[in-house]
Amino acid sequence: MFVRAVYVTGDPAQTEAAVRALNSEGRSLLEERPEYRGACVFVDRELGKLLALSWWGSEGARRNSDQVMRERRGPMLEPFAGTVAVENYEVAAFHAVQPPRVGGGARMTRMEFDPADADLFVETFHASAIPRLEALPGFARCALFLDRDSGRGSVGVLFTDRSAMAASRGGQAAARRQDAVKARVRVVALEEFEVVHADVHAD
Template sequence: MYVRTTYATGDPAKLDSVADALSTEAPRLLSERPGYRGMGLFVDRELGKLLVGSWWEDEESRRTSDEALRERRAELIAPFAHSVATDNWEAAVVSRPEALEPGAWFRLVRLEFEPPDADLLVETFRDTALPKLRGIPGFAGGSLLIDRAKGRATVGAFYTDRNALAASRSAVAAVRAEATAKARVITRSIEEFEVVLTQVIRPS
């Protein structure tokens, strides 16, 4: 699968209204596009950050949906956003949550690596990191998204609630230390978000 992410920062006071509009309109707009396989909407209300990820069964579906929806996406985000960054990814390892109750949280880790080490990173996350993350209380699913050519990746992990996410930090740090050393990657940032919406569309 393939993923497009949109990351916006802006005025925290204007975040809620934009998040509400996106949670209502984005699933409808996206579900009309061929190849759509789900989305996630995440916010940091305190700092004023918004993250949207949409999932696609192939690169062509992702590309054509972006061309069709780019203008409307910009209109929806504009009342909040001071800056917007859109990125495209290969979903290299996927363990998406089947269902999340209200109150779930999400941790995003941004990584950099040398492009020749891409397969090593995928193998390390799949065989070393993900099995250990699954053993952490409250962990509900996670995925590795990768841009092989640019040497960039993100690891996203869902937790059942904010307390579980907070309690996981030490255990996750140990997993991350082992995995980043083994995969020869650099951690660029760690962020935590409230989960506003997740939608998973299974192939028919």
């Protein structure tokens, strides 16, 4: 699968309007496109941040949806959007044990790596990160996103509730340090969000 990630910042007071637009008009637009596999919307209401992910069965389907979404994205996110950044990734790993819940927690870790180490990153994630995450109370699912050419990646972990996410922070800090060394990656950002919507059909 492939993912388009739209990262939006703006006035926290306008966040709810953007969330409603993404969950109604945005979802309707996506569902009309071929090979659409689902969407996620994560929010930080205090700071005024939105992360919206759309999932696609092929890179071509993701690319073909770009024009329609580019034209509609700006008007749909007004008046909230102050900045909008769009990135595209390959889904290098996806592992789910239970459905995420509205109001649950989402942790996103952004990383950089030498493109030559992309396969090592994927192997380390499967062998080390997934088993550790599975053991966490409240773990729902995780995914690894890669842009192999640029050497950028992101790990997303969803929890059934935000208290479970908070309880995992200490242990995950140690695991993150160990796995970053094994995979030869650099952690460049760590963020947490509330789950507004998360519906992905991997098969």
